[in-house]
Amino acid sequence: MFATDLAQTPTNTNQTTHIRQRPTKPDCSLSRTIIMSFPPQSNVPSESPLSDGSLAVCVRDLCDVLQRVHLVANRLNCVICASADPSARVIIPPRPTVPVDEIAPDSVAPDSDNGMSDSEASFVATGYPDSNPEKWYCVTVGRVPGVFHGLSEVTPNINRIPGGQATKWKTRAEAEEAFFHALDRGMVEKVVVETRRTTLDRSDRSQYSLAA
Numbered sequence: 001m002f003a004t005d006l007a008q009t010p011t012n013t014n015q016t017t018h019i020r021q022r023p024t025k026p027d028c029s030l031s032r033t034i035i036m037s038f039p040p041q042s043n044v045p046s047e048s049p050l051s052d053g054s055l056a057v058c059v060r061d062l063c064d065v066l067q068r069v070h071l072v073a074n075r076l077n078c079v080i081c082a083s084a085d086p087s088a089r090v091i092i093p094p095r096p097t098v099p100v101d102e103i104a105p106d107s108v109a110p111d112s113d114n115g116m117s118d119s120e121a122s123f124v125a126t127g128y129p130d131s132n133p134e135k136w137y138c139v140t141v142g143r144v145p146g147v148f149h150g151l152s153e154v155t156p157n158i159n160r161i162p163g164g165q166a167t168k169w170k171t172r173a174e175a176e177e178a179f180f181h182a183l184d185r186g187m188v189e190k191v192v193v194e195t196r197r198t199t200l201d202r203s204d205r206s207q208y209s210l211a212a
Contacts, residue, residue: 136175
């Protein structure tokens with residue numbers, strides 16, 4: 001009976017059938033991250049593109065430029081000293097000492113750019129003590145530029161001279177070679193410093209000063 005009833009039960013043709021579709025999984029193959037490996041960097045420093053010869057040429061050219069700059073500065077300082085008040089003191093920033101020749105001297109004396117005291121001028125000549133003071137000196141900036149033997153003629157030559165410069169050499173030939181090398185480059189200067197004195201009186205108050 002039950003089987004007959006089930007067999008004769010009409011089916012509803014208008015019934016809507018809902019079909020559920022399972023969501024498809026995304027293709028993970030397209031979203032994969034590509035990791036690129038780079039070769040490790042080497043810590044070994046690369047060779048310098050400049051050879052020893054090129055470096056020597058660069059250093060020599062740099063020395064020439066520095067000497068020319070100091071030459072112009074010395075000329076300007078001489079003009080300022082001549083036109084300024086005698087009581088005023090012109091101070092020039094220190095400059096590095098550059099040998100005037102590729103031959104290394106025995107020792108190079110430091111410059112005294114202001115050249116305003118006897119002790120400073122003495123330090124210029126004897127800045128580097130030597131057991132044998134009778135050396136040859138090349139004076140490129142001073143009252144009388146040239147080559148001298150010993151300090152007796154060098155110290156008064158650069159004393160109180162702005163930018164007075166003297167280098168010390170072992171032999172006379174080296175000193176003369178350095179001097180003429182600087183002379184050919186236009187780096188030898190004869191400096192004349194003039195001292196002006198004016199007698200003052202009470203008529204012009206602007207010429208002197210009284211402490212407050």
